[in-house]
Amino acid sequence: MNSLDALRRMVANYPGGRAALAARLGKSDEVLRKELSGSSTSHKMGLADAEEIATMCHEAGSAGSQGLGTVFSFGAGMLSLPVIDMGAAHHCLRSATAAAVRESADVLVVVTQSQADGSISDNDKREVLREIGQAVAALQGVAAALNAQHAADNAGRAL
Numbered sequence: 001m002n003s004l005d006a007l008r009r010m011v012a013n014y015p016g017g018r019a020a021l022a023a024r025l026g027k028s029d030e031v032l033r034k035e036l037s038g039s040s041t042s043h044k045m046g047l048a049d050a051e052e053i054a055t056m057c058h059e060a061g062s063a064g065s066q067g068l069g070t071v072f073s074f075g076a077g078m079l080s081l082p083v084i085d086m087g088a089a090h091h092c093l094r095s096a097t098a099a100a101v102r103e104s105a106d107v108l109v110v111v112t113q114s115q116a117d118g119s120i121s122d123n124d125k126r127e128v129l130r131e132i133g134q135a136v137a138a139l140q141g142v143a144a145a146l147n148a149q150h151a152a153d154n155a156g157r158a159l
Contacts (some may be wrong), residue, residue: 004038006052006067011036014053021053024154062148079133091145100138 011018011032022032034043034129050068057065066080073080110131 001071002066003046003050003068003071003143005063006071008036008043009064010053010062010067013064014057015060015062021056023027024056025049025118079129079136087141091148093142093145093149095136096141096145100135100142103131107135120138124154130139 011021014021018032018036019029022029025032027035031043034040035045035049037043052069053064054065069080107128110124110128114120120128137139
């Protein structure tokens with residue numbers, strides 16, 4: 001998948017689709033269609049517009065809204081991870097730790113399954129990396145819960 005593939009998928013999943021995003025970008029639906037096609041010599045998708053589309057898709061909570069960031073990060077040899085809300089209302093350190101252990105166990109399961117036939121396919125690799133990302137996100141949740149509990153436990157203590 002390349003960046004235009006990711007953008008096309010993101011646009012398709014956005015509430016109202018391409019027409020809604022085009023209106024928000026101040027473009028006609030036809031112009032956005034041509035930019036997303038990648039085949040027009042006169043219409044090219046700019047990085048600023050791609051970033052704005054990604055932001056709008058993320059804010060709308062549309063499926064695949066992380067696609068562009070994932071393509072960029074993989075192209076740079078990096079693994080993108082979801083940003084966790086470090087200021088969420090309630091954190092339970094034990095629950096967060098249990099969730100992280102479950103996610104880590106899921107990594108072990110998919111690694112074992114991917115090696116069952118003696119070869120790791122592209123799909124196997126993607127699945128393992130997805131599970132690793134979820135495990136790391138769960139570990140970030142442990143960090144957030146730890147920070148919240150520490151702050152609560154030390155709220156009355158003088159600095």
